[in-house]
Amino acid sequence: MGIVIQAAAYGIVVGAVYGLIxxxxxxxxxxxxxxxxxxxxxxxxxxxxxxxxxxLWGIDxxxxxxLVIIAMFLVGLVLYKLxxxxxxxxxxIGMRIDTSxxxxxxxxYILDNAMTILWTPNARSVVTSYTGESLGFxxxxxxxxxLLGLGVAILTAVALYFLLSRTYFGKHVRAISQDAxxxxxxxxxxxxxxxxxxGIAIALAGVAGVIxxxxxxxxxxxxxxxxLISFVVMVLAxxxxxxxxxxxxxxxxxxxxxxxxxxxxxxxEVVALIMFILVLMFRPQGLFTKRG
Amino acid sequence: MAIxxxxxxxxxxxxxxxxxxxxxxxxxTNIMNLMITLFIYITLSQxxxxxxxxxxxxxxxxxxxxxxxxxxxxxxxxxxxxIYFAVVGGGLSAVILAGIIGLPTLRLRGVYFAIGTFALAxxxxxxxxxxxxxxxQMPASYIASYSIxxxxxxxxxxxxxxxxxxxxxxxxxxxxxxxxxRDDEVAAQxxxxxxxxxxxxxxxxxxxLAGLAGGVYAFFRLSFxxxxxxxxxxxTFEPIMSxxxxxxxTLIGPILxxxxxxxxxxxxxxKLGEAHLIIFGILFILVVLYSPHxxxxxxxxARQLLTHINRxxxxxxxxxxx
Amino acid sequence: xxxxxxxxxxYGELQALWDISLTIGEGEIVTLxxxxxxxxxxxxxxxxxxxxxxxxxxxxxxxxxxxxxxxRIVELGISMVxxxxxxxxxxxxxxxxxxxxxxxxxxxxKHNTIGWIYQLFPIxxxxxxxxxxxxxxxxxxxxxxxxxxxxxxxLLLLDEISLGLSPLMVQEISRVxxxxxxxxxxxxxxxxxxVYMALSMAERGYVMENGRIQYQGDAKALLAxxxxxxxxxxxxxxxxxxx
Numbered sequence: 001m002g003i004v005i006q007a008a009a010y011g012i013v014v015g016a017v018y019g020l021i022x023x024x025x026x027x028x029x030x031x032x033x034x035x036x037x038x039x040x041x042x043x044x045x046x047x048x049x050x051x052x053x054x055x056l057w058g059i060d061x062x063x064x065x066x067l068v069i070i071a072m073f074l075v076g077l078v079l080y081k082l083x084x085x086x087x088x089x090x091x092x093i094g095m096r097i098d099t100s101x102x103x104x105x106x107x108x109y110i111l112d113n114a115m116t117i118l119w120t121p122n123a124r125s126v127v128t129s130y131t132g133e134s135l136g137f138x139x140x141x142x143x144x145x146x147l148l149g150l151g152v153a154i155l156t157a158v159a160l161y162f163l164l165s166r167t168y169f170g171k172h173v174r175a176i177s178q179d180a181x182x183x184x185x186x187x188x189x190x191x192x193x194x195x196x197x198x199g200i201a202i203a204l205a206g207v208a209g210v211i212x213x214x215x216x217x218x219x220x221x222x223x224x225x226x227x228l229i230s231f232v233v234m235v236l237a238x239x240x241x242x243x244x245x246x247x248x249x250x251x252x253x254x255x256x257x258x259x260x261x262x263x264x265x266x267x268x269e270v271v272a273l274i275m276f277i278l279v280l281m282f283r284p285q286g287l288f289t290k291r292g
Numbered sequence: 293m294a295i296x297x298x299x300x301x302x303x304x305x306x307x308x309x310x311x312x313x314x315x316x317x318x319x320x321t322n323i324m325n326l327m328i329t330l331f332i333y334i335t336l337s338q339x340x341x342x343x344x345x346x347x348x349x350x351x352x353x354x355x356x357x358x359x360x361x362x363x364x365x366x367x368x369x370x371x372x373x374x375i376y377f378a379v380v381g382g383g384l385s386a387v388i389l390a391g392i393i394g395l396p397t398l399r400l401r402g403v404y405f406a407i408g409t410f411a412l413a414x415x416x417x418x419x420x421x422x423x424x425x426x427x428x429q430m431p432a433s434y435i436a437s438y439s440i441x442x443x444x445x446x447x448x449x450x451x452x453x454x455x456x457x458x459x460x461x462x463x464x465x466x467x468x469x470x471x472x473x474r475d476d477e478v479a480a481q482x483x484x485x486x487x488x489x490x491x492x493x494x495x496x497x498x499x500x501l502a503g504l505a506g507g508v509y510a511f512f513r514l515s516f517x518x519x520x521x522x523x524x525x526x527x528t529f530e531p532i533m534s535x536x537x538x539x540x541x542t543l544i545g546p547i548l549x550x551x552x553x554x555x556x557x558x559x560x561x562x563k564l565g566e567a568h569l570i571i572f573g574i575l576f577i578l579v580v581l582y583s584p585h586x587x588x589x590x591x592x593x594a595r596q597l598l599t600h601i602n603r604x605x606x607x608x609x610x611x612x613x614x
Numbered sequence: 615x616x617x618x619x620x621x622x623x624x625y626g627e628l629q630a631l632w633d634i635s636l637t638i639g640e641g642e643i644v645t646l647x648x649x650x651x652x653x654x655x656x657x658x659x660x661x662x663x664x665x666x667x668x669x670x671x672x673x674x675x676x677x678x679x680x681x682x683x684x685x686r687i688v689e690l691g692i693s694m695v696x697x698x699x700x701x702x703x704x705x706x707x708x709x710x711x712x713x714x715x716x717x718x719x720x721x722x723x724k725h726n727t728i729g730w731i732y733q734l735f736p737i738x739x740x741x742x743x744x745x746x747x748x749x750x751x752x753x754x755x756x757x758x759x760x761x762x763x764x765x766x767x768x769l770l771l772l773d774e775i776s777l778g779l780s781p782l783m784v785q786e787i788s789r790v791x792x793x794x795x796x797x798x799x800x801x802x803x804x805x806x807x808x809v810y811m812a813l814s815m816a817e818r819g820y821v822m823e824n825g826r827i828q829y830q831g832d833a834k835a836l837l838a839x840x841x842x843x844x845x846x847x848x849x850x851x852x853x854x855x856x857x
Contacts, residue, residue: 035403035406035407037352037410083577083581086581086582087581091626094402094477097402097403098348098350098402099580099584101350101352101403101406102350102532102536102576102580103577103580103581105352105529105532106529106533106573106574106576106577106580107573107577108525109525109529109569109570109572109573109576110569110570110573110574110577113566113567113569113570113573114570116566117566117567117570171705171709171712171713172713174702174704174705175702175705175713178702178703178704178705179700179701179702181664181684181696181700182696182700182701182702183702183713184663184664184683184684184685184688185662185664185684185688185693185694185696185700185762186688186713186714186761186762186764186765187685187688187689187714187765188685188713189683189685190685191683224414224525225414225418228407228410228411228414231407231411232411235404235407264422266418266421266422267418267419267422269411269414269415269418270415270418270419272411272415273411273412273414273415276407276408276411277393277396277397277408280396280397280400280404280408281396284400
């Protein structure tokens with residue numbers, strides 16, 4: 001029993017990370033109708049930024065978050081301007097999604113290889129004074145980094161929720177994701193909103209990367225496996241259901257770590273794939289949305 | 293279907309040339325290797341062309357079908373099956389894999405198919421990496437009797453089959469349905485086209501070709517240092533690149549694109565090593581954004597431009613005379 | 615106030631409008647009528663900035679609208695009620711109205727404007743917290759008009775607001791529109807399939823067929839004219855219209 005509780009503790013932390021990545025993905029997919037296959041690689045990029053801030057200037061990972069947010073926000077702006085805004089000229093949304101998939105697939109290629117060349121394929125992680133320390137809680141041991149990561153993820157999700165539901169910007173975003181043309185007729189500058197949303201989404205990816213480099217480790221190619229599971233989280237949460245993403249992330253994390261007890265750690269992606277197929281076959285609208 | 297005899301003759305001539313090459317000349321091994329690689333890429337890109345270019349379903353996990361073909365063919369061949377049967381076996385195994393991911397996802401929007409195939413490739417890579425020893429080898433007897441020429445012919449035959457399949461597909465009822473689905477899925481559906489059935493068919497045919505390509509590769513390479521490499525996303529990305537750069541949804545496009553890719557790889561890989569992949573990535577994105585119809589499209593556009601110029605000149609002439 | 619001069623509009627390669635010219639004076643109610651597919655909504659989209667004319671120009675109080683993006687045109691004081699309502703169905707009635715006021719205003723002005731909309735359409739106040747998607751067709755139309763009015767426009771464009779509404783509802787909405795025009799001097803340009811309703815409400819009218827303007831003039835005169843009666847009102851002997 002103790003092993004299961006411990007696995008659950010592990011699962012909640014990794015689930016929070018999955019949820020955070022899925023939030024950024026979901027923002028891009030729901031609002032702009034872009035599917036960003038390179039999102040995982042951008043998460044890893046955020047991790048590298050935090051790593052080098054630590055390595056070169058000794059900035060603690062969690063304190064580096066504001067810097068990573070700024071840097072990744074800028075990356076998001078550039079990404080939008082260069083690669084994604086041309087897609088808005090396409091006549092229909094289906095083409096936009098398909099083309100964004102192709103482009104970001106190419107981007108994975110560019111980013112992952114560039115990171116491999118720049119920073120070698122070796123695994124990196126940040127070891128601080130508190131890495132390896134743990135706290136006991138409800139019969140399980142939580143690593144300090146894990147708790148910090150969990151806290152950051154939840155805080156970020158709550159902040160995003162407030163942004164979307166209480167601010168004008170958030171209202172604009174929600175309006176645009178329901179009917180972009182009608183939104184522009186209401187005086188909303190759709191392009192600028194897209195630009196900022198892209199920045200926010202990539203900044204979210206960066207924060208996830210910081211948590212990953214603190215709690216786990218990164219290699220230039222590890223982005224894709226994080227991406228894959230976050231996709232499944234998005235599917236579990238249901239389309240457009242932002243509130244359900246973090247809970248769906250937790251569910252995925254728990255599922256993964258508990259089943260890892262049975263089948264072994266390397267097969268976590270298999271669990272994700274099976275989950276994906278099952279949900280699509282039996283509840284394609286996600287676990288949290290009512291049908292229709 | 294009217295048969296254009298002139299075209300058929302030209303094609304027959306080209307094929308005959310390719311068949312004759314190894315018989316008439318003794319080419320250096322690396323050129324033969326290059327040609328075999330080219331044929332494999334042509335097969336893979338036509339495979340993606342069928343599901344992606346003609347049916348409009350973005351398959352991000354071509355590597356899964358390819359790798360599956362490689363693996364199954366390898367083991368069938370090692371166990372004594374003649375290579376041609378083993379290759380077909382590889383193709384069929386890919387079809388089964390395609391069914392597993394295709395049936396649940398093709399009922400839904402294209403995004404789910406893309407993610408599902410992508411997931412499949414990832415999972416295959418992980419599972420294979422953990423199930424098999426890193427290195428997969430052939431017994432020494434196979435290595436000793438290696439000759440490049442049979443590989444050349446197998447690769448050529450499979451590539452010709454791939455091109456032929458696409459050719460007959462385009463002119464068939466299935467092909468028409470596929471293109472209708474690509475152009476406007478909703479319209480196709482309300483016109484009575486059973487889009488699920490046709491999507492699945494297109495996927496199975498596509499997967500079979502990819503599996504065959506994998507079989508050719510297994511025959512070609514014999515042993516693998518890192519078995520997970522055959523499931524690498526590169527095997528998805530480069531065929532897609534060939535198709536898009538050459539011209540998606542055309543017969544010749546993937547062929548042109550594959551030639552472009554293979555030649556460029558040869559030139560760049562020597563000088564730049566890993567970095568050449570980055571250049572390909574950038575090139576790919578540029579083509580998707582600014583020239584989505586690829587080389588074939590550019591030729592068409594050039595032709596249109598010439599016609600337009602011709603017309604303007606005649607108009608001017610006409611006005612001057614009047 | 616608004617002057618459209620000789621515009622041509624294309625959807626890709628396909629030409630939809632040929633050499634369209636019309637004017638709308640301040641404080642007027644002007645209408646454009648025509649059968650389905652004649653190109654009426656296309657003109658609305660052009661004025662509001664969703665489509666760009668290939669040639670010709672659209673001028674508003676001297677400002678050229680041709681190259682401006684839609685949200686800038688709203689800022690200038692032109693607001694459109696689009697065809698098919700286009701509400702934000704997942705958001706509440708109140709939120710829809712709030713989004714409509716995206717033009718830079720103070721909180722107080724916004725609050726007052728919402729109050730005014732509630733006076734015009736009391737049912738919206740009742741349903742303020744409800745999701746827009748749950749409203750009836752007539753209520754949705756009122757909400758869309760209310761949302762467009764939130765930006766305090768000087769020119770209101772109405773695209774086929776009678777579609778799918780009961781005659782009673784159409785009457786009610788027309789009454790409200792005429793009231794705002796009279797009391798506030800809000801210029802109205804409406805595009806309609808319901809020729810009778812449109813020409814009764816307007817002062818001047820244009821009649822469009824196959825992407826071209828065929829007739830124009832005083833609304834009452836058009837309503838009484840033989841051609842209109844035959845073509846659109848089903849009055850008179852049935853015969854094929856001469857092209």
